[in-house]
Amino acid sequence: MVLGVIADDFTGATDIASFLVQNGLSTVQINGVPSGKLDTDADAIVISLKSRSCPADQAVHDSLQALKWLQQQGAERFYFKYCSTFDSTAKGNIGPVTDALLHALGETQTVMSPALPVNGRTVYKGHLFVMDQLLSDSGMRNHPVTPMTDSNLLRLIESQAEGKAGLIDAQTLESGVEKVQQKLAKLAQENVRYVVLDALNEEHLVIQGEALSAMKLVTGGSGLAIGVARAAVKARQNKETAQEQGEEQQQAQAAGYPGGERAVVLSGSCSTMTNAQVAKYRQQAPSKAIEIAAVLENVQGYATQLCDWIAQNSAQSLAPLLYATADNEALKKIQQQYGAQKSSEAIEHLFSLIVSELKNRGWQRFIVAGGETSGVVAQTLGIDVFHIGPVISPGVPWVKAVNQPISLALKSGNFGDENFFARAQTEFPL
Known part of the structure; x- marks a missing residue:
């Protein structure tokens, strides 16, 4: 080696x-x-x-x-x-x-x-x-x-x-x-x-x-x-x-070229570029913001509700987007109201529940923004070893699990251009 x-x-x-x-x-x-x-x-x-x-x-x-x-x-x-x-x-x-x-x-x-x-x-x-x-x-x-x-x-x-x-x-x-x-x-x-x-x-x-x-x-x-x-x-x-x-x-x-029949976009990063990417993609595809109060009130029920929404909005050419992305002012308010660590852990738990249920429902492509969110997604899916596939943007390739038919695009917060979420799908179609 x-x-x-x-x-x-x-x-x-x-x-x-x-x-x-x-x-x-x-x-x-x-x-x-x-x-x-x-x-x-x-x-x-x-x-x-x-x-x-x-x-x-x-x-x-x-x-x-x-x-x-x-x-x-x-x-x-x-x-x-x-x-x-x-x-x-x-x-x-x-x-x-x-x-x-x-x-x-x-x-x-x-x-x-x-x-x-x-x-x-x-x-x-x-x-x-x-x-x-x-x-x-x-x-x-x-x-x-x-x-x-x-x-x-x-x-x-x-x-x-x-x-x-x-x-x-x-x-x-x-x-x-x-x-x-x-x-x-x-x-x-x-x-x-x-x-x-x-x-x-x-x-x-x-x-x-x-x-x-x-x-x-x-x-x-x-x-x-x-x-x-x-x-x-x-x-x-x-x-x-x-x-x-x-x-x-x-x-x-x-070996890492993406496969799969259903896709979803999940964004947990609050970086400047991810905010721009979310804003752009909201004009292109169905999108839904995560409500922290609903997460803390009944995370399991809310996760199921969001999975149902994803399923209902998956018939279009671009996959639906679920996002916890917020600008600095909105993020400060959330952290002041709910606590920085508590709100962060709650969002990670929610994403874990959503990914687990989507996998059971047959989803095989996950486009994810944010390092912490990406780690949660991969861990929830039980993926330990990856093939590295074609590059979407510098530093962001598609990867495919070695042991199951699941493909991931895992984007660091500030990487990619504003049209990243759409390009990840249109340049590598289902």
């Missing part, structure tokens, strides 16, 4: 898995840490955890369990994958998990590369940008769980980890792989534990991947996977032709 990946949430796992497949590595995604050995000849295994916003000690424990299992599978290189907007708090969880993985592997240095230029996430002089805005000026500033009020990645990682941070800037990357490796060595001599990498375009990610080919642990968003995968393919002893590599990629994606 070329690479073992530990992803801190479900949609983040499918995000990086799709880039690995696109760039030449056959990849299997697993929901949670398996109890036994997995029979696979995949180049990479991606383990999705639910460790982005849980207590730091739990995130560390789960990540170390994933590391141990991947080592037992034969992995020798590892990738800790987090969000391209570096979702975390002053206490973690990116820093504590990175420190724990470094310690377990006996390593003293790694890199931090959250950039994903194709989705507008870039790093310049160590500052993270979302499109043309600093991270701290973007919609992430008001995130209900991990508000990002600083854009300086060196300050962010030093505030939650146990070492010194340094920078390799875009100018050094432009100078090539050898210059990057020399800078890494110099920073190591200066006891720099976390090296933040600038990245303004895909070529910078390719240079990073080749320069880091000897590093045992890397960390970042999904963009760095482009470079890591290409470097791994390039290093293979038995060189394949471009045509052979293309055929392998097509075969890998074909």
